[in-house]
Amino acid sequence: MTRTAFAAAACAALLIAGPALAQQKPSQATIEAYVKSTFGKASPEWQARITPDESLAVCNATRNNVSSAEAEAIIKRELPKVVYPADGKLLGDWKKGYRVANNGRGGQFSDPPGTVAGGNCFACHQLDPKEVSYGTLGPSLTAYGKDRKYDAEAIKDAYTKIYNSMAVVPCSNMPRFGTNKVLDEQQIKDVMAYLFDPESPVNK
Amino acid sequence: MKLPIIGAAVLAAAMTLAAGHLTAQAPPQDDSEKEIERYRQMLSDPFSNPGFLAVDRGEVLWAEPRGAKKASLEACDLGEGPGKVDGAFAKLPRYFADADRVMDTEQRLLWCMDKLQGVDIKEVVSRRFSGPGRASDLEDLTAFIANKSSGMKIQPQLSHPKEIEMAAVGEELFYRRGGVMDFSCATCHAEEGKRIRLQGLPNLSTPGAAAQATMASWPTYRVSQSALRTMQHRLWDCYRQQRWPVPEYGSDSLTALTVFLQKQAAGGEIAVPSIKR
Numbered sequence: 001m002t003r004t005a006f007a008a009a010a011c012a013a014l015l016i017a018g019p020a021l022a023q024q025k026p027s028q029a030t031i032e033a034y035v036k037s038t039f040g041k042a043s044p045e046w047q048a049r050i051t052p053d054e055s056l057a058v059c060n061a062t063r064n065n066v067s068s069a070e071a072e073a074i075i076k077r078e079l080p081k082v083v084y085p086a087d088g089k090l091l092g093d094w095k096k097g098y099r100v101a102n103n104g105r106g107g108q109f110s111d112p113p114g115t116v117a118g119g120n121c122f123a124c125h126q127l128d129p130k131e132v133s134y135g136t137l138g139p140s141l142t143a144y145g146k147d148r149k150y151d152a153e154a155i156k157d158a159y160t161k162i163y164n165s166m167a168v169v170p171c172s173n174m175p176r177f178g179t180n181k182v183l184d185e186q187q188i189k190d191v192m193a194y195l196f197d198p199e200s201p202v203n204k
Numbered sequence: 205m206k207l208p209i210i211g212a213a214v215l216a217a218a219m220t221l222a223a224g225h226l227t228a229q230a231p232p233q234d235d236s237e238k239e240i241e242r243y244r245q246m247l248s249d250p251f252s253n254p255g256f257l258a259v260d261r262g263e264v265l266w267a268e269p270r271g272a273k274k275a276s277l278e279a280c281d282l283g284e285g286p287g288k289v290d291g292a293f294a295k296l297p298r299y300f301a302d303a304d305r306v307m308d309t310e311q312r313l314l315w316c317m318d319k320l321q322g323v324d325i326k327e328v329v330s331r332r333f334s335g336p337g338r339a340s341d342l343e344d345l346t347a348f349i350a351n352k353s354s355g356m357k358i359q360p361q362l363s364h365p366k367e368i369e370m371a372a373v374g375e376e377l378f379y380r381r382g383g384v385m386d387f388s389c390a391t392c393h394a395e396e397g398k399r400i401r402l403q404g405l406p407n408l409s410t411p412g413a414a415a416q417a418t419m420a421s422w423p424t425y426r427v428s429q430s431a432l433r434t435m436q437h438r439l440w441d442c443y444r445q446q447r448w449p450v451p452e453y454g455s456d457s458l459t460a461l462t463v464f465l466q467k468q469a470a471g472g473e474i475a476v477p478s479i480k481r
Contacts (some may be wrong), residue, residue: 026372031380034373038457042449050382050448063379063390107384107447117384123400135400137392175385182384 059171074170081179082163090159097194100187128201145196146203255425255477258432262348272322280316293353298361306370309346311454332453334431346434350476360466374464383447416472424478
């Protein structure tokens with residue numbers, strides 16, 4: 001009884017406070033109506049790209065601050081989406097990997113059809129310590145392989161992370177390059193070599 | 205006409221200098237940031253800013269009788285009363301009772317062109333972004349209108365329920381991830397002191413100086429594009445880089461984001477057109 005009365009009082013207080021709040025979270029239907037007004041004319045293929053999947057919907061709802069239960073659920077969902085190379089080889093050609101890391105093209109509505117996408121790694125990460133033009137949204141990856149002693153487990157973890165960042169860090173800001181088909185398997189192997197080949201400038 | 209040409213030449217020389225410094229050495233992060241700042245300062249000289257040509261063109265367009273009704277835009281109500289341009293931009297976007305919508309400058313211009321002038325809106329929108337040999341009435345008029353609020357402070361309008369909704373939806377859209385890269389506005393603009401390649405990224409997730417400096421400096425003359433650009437173009441380009449679909453020009457999500465950003469930038473002193481990379 002006391003508890004109900006308390007709850008009722010709390011509700012009443014909320015009701016009173018409600019209109020005084022400067023801003024309330026709009027309904028999902030309202031947000032979707034706005035999205036439709038701006039992006040509704042795009043093709044079904046493009047529409048699909050901005051329809052959040054189950055994991056991204058959680059990231060959006062929480063602004064990437066997921067609870068530990070949500071984080072666990074995301075990893076459980078995303079990890080099976082990682083496809084490891086059938087030949088078991090995770091490292092390709094570091095020179096080709098540099099070109100993938102340095103290429104920011106692909107996926108933009110201004111790109112001509114058939115544009116081969118890059119990973120654009122330098123936009124967010126320092127890689128080759130001699131390269132001046134690098135971003136700081138992600139951590140520095142200089143000496144990435146060397147620092148990890150070219151360890152097989154570290155190599156597999158890095159492949160997983162590039163293929164699907166959310167399989168390792170739920171709601172990571174990093175794209176899910178393999179799962180979202182930004183990069184193909186060979187491109188990811190080449191980027192992996194850029195990180196892990198002892199001859200790569202990253203490890204010099 | 206002579207001054208802008210000299211200005212452009214000086215600017216080109218300055219840019220070459222700055223670029224030279226950026227590539228000649230491999231300075232550590234702090235030094236490269238100093239170089240970028242020096243480069244920005246060189247770009248901020250108003251006598252070198254071709255953006256003021258757009259302001260002049262816009263002023264002429266504003267007063268020129270056009271369209272089926274052979275009317276000028278001088279009776280257009282930008283929110284402060286018909287024909288009142290001074291200070292109007294500082295309070296845009298805002299709610300307009302006649303349209304029952306929240307509109308930004310460009311949306312309001314299209315409304316006035318349609319209702320007051322009987323101008324073919326489709327044709328005007330087809331020239332929404334200027335290019336070589338293709339002027340944009342919307343860019344020029346927005347430059348003129350915005351310039352009439354230079355020196356004033358950004359005053360976001362958040363009293364009407366639809367304005368409040370716009371700000372709230374804009375905030376949600378700011379954090380909404382999508383596209384093949386899973387990017388949102390917040391991916392690049394929610395932390396202090398970050399860069400993409402060498403480009404500094406303002407943190408727009410919190411109200412304050414970074415948001416003020418950003419919103420108070422648009423419209424701007426983009427040196428890399430040789431064109432004056434407005435927030436409509438900035439958001440179009442952000443969504444392009446986010447790997448989202450082409451956003452519809454003058455549509456509600458863009459206005460909602462602008463209302464949210466103006467809210468973050470409240471009190472920022474407008475200085476436009478500015479000049480940027």
